[in-house]
Amino acid sequence: MSLKVSNILTTEEKEIISSTAFIHTMEKIFDPISVPIILVDKDTRVIMINKIFADFLGYPKEEIVGKKVLEVDEYSRFPYVLKNKKSEIAWKHKFKNGKTAIVHRIPVLDENNEVLYGFGLLLFQDVKEFKDIIEKNKLLEHALSHAKKQLQKINGAKYSWEHILGNSVGISEAILMGKRASKTKSTVLLLGESGTGKELFAHAIHHSSNRKHERFIKINCSAIPADLLESELFGYEEGAFTGAKKDGKIGKFELANGGSIFLDEIGDMPLSMQSKLLRVLQEKEIERVGGSHTIPLDVRVIAATNKNLDDMVKEGSFREDLFYRLNVMCIKIPPLRERVQDIEPLTIKLLQKLSDELGVYIKQVSSEAMAHLLNYDWPGNVRELENVLERAMNLADDDTIHTSHLPYNLLKNIEKAMNYKGQSLREIVEHTEKEVIMKCLEDTNFNKAKVASLLKISRSSLYDKIEKYKLE
Numbered sequence: 514m515s516l517k518v519s520n521i522l523t524t525e526e527k528e529i530i531s532s533t534a535f536i537h538t539m540e541k542i543f544d545p546i547s548v549p550i551i552l553v554d555k556d557t558r559v560i561m562i563n564k565i566f567a568d569f570l571g572y573p574k575e576e577i578v579g580k581k582v583l584e585v586d587e588y589s590r591f592p593y594v595l596k597n598k599k600s601e602i603a604w605k606h607k608f609k610n611g612k613t614a615i616v617h618r619i620p621v622l623d624e625n626n627e628v629l630y631g632f633g634l635l636l637f638q639d640v641k642e643f644k645d646i647i648e649k650n651k652l653l654e655h656a657l658s659h660a661k662k663q664l665q666k667i668n669g670a671k672y673s674w675e676h677i678l679g680n681s682v683g684i685s686e687a688i689l690m691g692k693r694a695s696k697t698k699s700t701v702l703l704l705g706e707s708g709t710g711k712e713l714f715a716h717a718i719h720h721s722s723n724r725k726h727e728r729f730i731k732i733n734c735s736a737i738p739a740d741l742l743e744s745e746l747f748g749y750e751e752g753a754f755t756g757a758k759k760d761g762k763i764g765k766f767e768l769a770n771g772g773s774i775f776l777d778e779i780g781d782m783p784l785s786m787q788s789k790l791l792r793v794l795q796e797k798e799i800e801r802v803g804g805s806h807t808i809p810l811d812v813r814v815i816a817a818t819n820k821n822l823d824d825m826v827k828e829g830s831f832r833e834d835l836f837y838r839l840n841v842m843c844i845k846i847p848p849l850r851e852r853v854q855d856i857e858p859l860t861i862k863l864l865q866k867l868s869d870e871l872g873v874y875i876k877q878v879s880s881e882a883m884a885h886l887l888n889y890d891w892p893g894n895v896r897e898l899e900n901v902l903e904r905a906m907n908l909a910d911d912d913t914i915h916t917s918h919l920p921y922n923l924l925k926n927i928e929k930a931m932n933y934k935g936q937s938l939r940e941i942v943e944h945t946e947k948e949v950i951m952k953c954l955e956d957t958n959f960n961k962a963k964v965a966s967l968l969k970i971s972r973s974s975l976y977d978k979i980e981k982y983k984l985e
């Protein structure tokens with residue numbers, strides 16, 4: 514590296530630079546500066562040195578100016594730098610007086626690549642200071658990265674795309690859309706039944722966006738009473754209402770500024786709040802409750818619902834304009850029953866995950882039990898599958914989940930799932946008996962006395978069968 518001044522300076526300007534008056538002006542500028550600076554001519558003769566550098570070398574300035582650098586410091590590398598026309602940046606240099614420092618030496622060249630000056634600068638007046646700063650910097654970087662990780666744990670997205678399992682066309686298309694959406698700032702609307710993974714998607718979108726180091730703030734619109742929702746979302750100022758905290762409170766939108774906000778269960782947002790939300794999305798600014806000034810917002814909005822927003826718009830319970838505002842990138846996550854081919858791989862992966870979490874090692878699901886899992890229509894989707902597996906893992910005696918470990922409601926499709934071929938009459942009878950008892954229990958709201966009377970068996974016999982088939 515070298516500096517070329519000639520291309521930007523006229524001949525007249527170059528003459529001014531070489532004049533004594535100019536050198537004096539430079540001295541006036543550089544003397545008060547606490548960074549040691551030196552300027553030498555093409556023959557390495559010192560033409561300017563500031564006071565702090567002269568003090569460092571241990572000579573009065575007047576004694577240095579006009580001398581060749583080697584006369585001042587016999588170890589100087591300026592002659593070498595000007596000869597080779599190559600800068601030396603952050604070099605460690607030991608001066609004749611025994612002091613060591615970190616220095617820059619830069620040749621200044623003209624348009625013919627000829628040396629005009631040499632510019633020198635002392636970065637650290639002693640190497641220990643330099644090492645200390647590097648060490649401090651390392652510690653700071655370490656602390657910063659630790660703090661960032663902690664903050665991410667608290668406020669960041671917990672899941673990424675690899676947490677979303679499934680290879681079916683339906684889920685793959687949704688993932689593809691999600692990945693595309695993550696690259697823009699557009700609002701995302703996630704639609705899908707309960708337990709299909711909408712929240713997972715919201716995390717993954719934030720996690721793969723360029724806001725991933727900023728906050729990911731979630732708010733469940735159905736869990737907060739309507740009259741508190743506004744202050745939760747937008748915050749409030751001191752004294753905004755009775756019971757308000759003394760110093761006011763920051764809202765979720767403000768917290769998420771720079772990052773993403775996940776508005777879960779948006780379909781449950783009261784109409785009065787919908788219009789306030791619409792205003793915020795349009796204006797890109799918020800006003801705290803009881804506040805008098807607006808706060809600019811830069812927040813990526815991800816909304817989700819398991820409600821049918823089209824129907825809600827038609828019946829007037831969801832604002833049409835808000836629906837269009839949210840529906841920029843709409844991702845539909847298909848229910849599990851529409852992607853049956855995901856059930857088996859999901860089951861295997863979830864078994865591994867749950868084995869780690871529960872400390873119970875379950876390797877597999879018997880083929881009969883798997884047939885039941887495949888034939889069930891999973892109204893609670895992946896969440897339900899996860900719960901069914903966890904329950905079964907707790908009941909299993911060895912490393913395999915069998916049909917008897919599955920909950921009764923899942924075995925309702927028994928005719929479809931069961932291949933009676935190869936089953937003994939006793940097994941078929943037992944299955945049927947279990948199914949009939951369960952149906953009666955459900956119909957009577959688990960009134961065992963009624964069930965015993967309906968089925969014309971004694972209560973103790975009913976209790977035995979409930980225990981045998983694990984119907985509790």
Ligand SMILES: Nc1ncnc2c1ncn2[C@@H]1O[C@H](COP(=O)(O)OP(=O)(O)OP(=O)(O)O)[C@@H](O)[C@H]1O
Nearest residue numbers: 676677678706707708709710711712713819895896
């Ligand atoms: N594709 C998937 N792969 C792995 N786990 C999944 C998948 N989809 C959902 N899950 C798991 O199912 C559970 C429910 O997921 P999530 O909370 O994201 O669903 P949701 O659609 O937001 O549900 P709700 O509408 O009830 O809030 C979570 O434990 C999640 O880890």
